[in-house]
Amino acid sequence: MTSEELGSELAAAVTEVARLLVREGVHVNRTSLSVLATLLSGPRRITDLAACEFVSQPGMTTLVSRLEDEGWVKRQPDPTDGRAVNVVITKSGERMLEKAIAARGEVLRTRIDRLEPKDRRALAAAVTALRTVTRD
Amino acid sequence: MTSEELGSELAAAVTEVARLLVREGVHVNRTSLSVLATLLSGPRRITDLAACEFVSQPGMTTLVSRLEDEGWVKRQPDPTDGRAVNVVITKSGERMLEKAIAARGEVLRTRIDRLEPKDRRALAAAVTALRTVTRD
DNA sequence: CGAATTACATAACCACGCTATACGTTCCGG
DNA sequence: CCGGAACGTATAGCGTGGTTATGTAATTCG
Numbered sequence: 001m002t003s004e005e006l007g008s009e010l011a012a013a014v015t016e017v018a019r020l021l022v023r024e025g026v027h028v029n030r031t032s033l034s035v036l037a038t039l040l041s042g043p044r045r046i047t048d049l050a051a052c053e054f055v056s057q058p059g060m061t062t063l064v065s066r067l068e069d070e071g072w073v074k075r076q077p078d079p080t081d082g083r084a085v086n087v088v089i090t091k092s093g094e095r096m097l098e099k100a101i102a103a104r105g106e107v108l109r110t111r112i113d114r115l116e117p118k119d120r121r122a123l124a125a126a127v128t129a130l131r132t133v134t135r136d
Numbered sequence: 137m138t139s140e141e142l143g144s145e146l147a148a149a150v151t152e153v154a155r156l157l158v159r160e161g162v163h164v165n166r167t168s169l170s171v172l173a174t175l176l177s178g179p180r181r182i183t184d185l186a187a188c189e190f191v192s193q194p195g196m197t198t199l200v201s202r203l204e205d206e207g208w209v210k211r212q213p214d215p216t217d218g219r220a221v222n223v224v225i226t227k228s229g230e231r232m233l234e235k236a237i238a239a240r241g242e243v244l245r246t247r248i249d250r251l252e253p254k255d256r257r258a259l260a261a262a263v264t265a266l267r268t269v270t271r272d
Numbered sequence: 273c274g275a276a277t278t279a280c281a282t283a284a285c286c287a288c289g290c291t292a293t294a295c296g297t298t299c300c301g302g
Numbered sequence: 303c304c305g306g307a308a309c310g311t312a313t314a315g316c317g318t319g320g321t322t323a324t325g326t327a328a329t330t331c332g
Contacts, residue, residue: 003248006260008241010248011157013266015166018154020270021147023190029288030151047310054159059289061312066287083297083310105144111269112139112146119265124142126262129255130149133247134156165319182280195320197281202319219279219328278329286321291314298309 014130017108024107026100031055032067036097039073039089046085072096150266153244160243162236167191168203172233175209175225182221208232 001009031053038044038052050060064087067073072093078084089097112120137145158166167189174180174188186196200223203209208229214220225233248256 001260003245003256004238004241006241006256006263007244007248008237009263010153010244010259010266011161011240012237013263013270014150014153015157015170016270017146017150017266019166019170019190021151025147030155031288034151045310046312054155055288056290057311058291058313062288065312078310081298081310085311101144101148102140104147105140105142108143108147108269109139112143115265115268119268120139120142122258122261122265123146123269124137125258126265127142127145127149129251129258129262130146130153132251132255133244133259134149134152167319183278191319192321193280194282194322198319201281214279217279217329221280273332275332276330278327280326280328282325283323284321285323286319288318288320290317292316294313295311296309297311299307300304301306302304 021104021107026103028096028100031063032072033097033100035060035063035067036072036089036093039087040094040097043076043086043088045078046087049087067093070096157240157243162239164232164236167199168208169233169236171196171199171203172208172225172229175223176230176233179212179222179224181214182223185223203229206232 034053035049038049044052046060046064047057049064050057053060055063064073064075068075072090074088074090076086076088078086112123115123170189171185174185180188182196182200183193185200186193189196191199200209200211204211206229208226210224210226212222212224214222248259251259
């Protein structure tokens with residue numbers, strides 16, 4: 001199989017899994033989860049978050065507002081720069097993220113448990129490779 | 137690693153790849169591609185397509201209208217049931233699907249080519265497992 | 273025949289992105 | 303040290319892709 005073919009096959013397979021997760025998983029969108037996960041390692045500015053998530057700055061502003069409405073993050077003024085805002089995850093946000101990750105894991109767990117040991121090992125080995133693929 | 141942990145890791149990795157594909161891939165959404173792919177095996181009714189794609193019937197009606205506007209599908213009256221509509225893929229739709237799949241493959245190809253041979257083999261082995269995971 | 277069901281369409285709405293732009297803050301060169 | 307440029311965020315207006323509730327025509331069945 002060529003890399004191109006592998007790419008197409010992988011794209012299709014990965015897309016299906018992503019759809020499965022959206023369908024059966026927690027109804028919180030992936031960008032929100034990704035932002036919350038980023039915030040676990042400390043406060044960030046809106047612009048930083050926008051760059052991390054590859055969305056526009058206004059897009060991130062409204063996303064942060066939504067997360068704030070849910071009580072999952074707080075906006076804090078930056079003491080050293082009057083223009084900037086520091087987005088901080090709340091306890092409630094941490095709990096929510098944890099539950100969402102667990103729920104997402106659970107969706108796949110039942111299905112992974114039904115696999116042949118060979119396929120299960122294949123998935124475990126692929127996780128690292130998938131992470132490398134999305135790097136940079 | 138437990139199945140639950142593998143599930144969470146895999147969910148995160150797969151979600152990132154899906155985001156990458158949306159970001160850099162063809163600007164046609166995955167549901168459209170999936171519908172077109174389904175139609176390759178023959179005409180379908182709106183309701184059938186909605187069930188296949190796990191969207192509501194009105195959602196599928198508007199999606200089909202969009203695809204029709206692009207010239208990728210046609211609506212045909214069902215000769216045996218005056219209520220029903222048969223959705224048929226057009227030549228143009230087939231060409232478009234083919235190109236979209238190739239483009240999606242290409243996005244991953246360049247990244248797969250940069251992987252260690254070991255990781256490349258891991259991905260190839262995982263494709264089958266991923267397909268099994270999403271079955272049923 | 274008439275009522276219930278089925279298949280699709282329409283309407284009104286919402287979530288989540290985008291671009292263009294406004295506004296206040298900070299930085300920096302003359 | 304002041305004025306303009308650059309920066310960080312917010313707002314306005316829009317587009318896409320979905321949702322539920324409801325309408326309408328065709329079919330089925332007692």
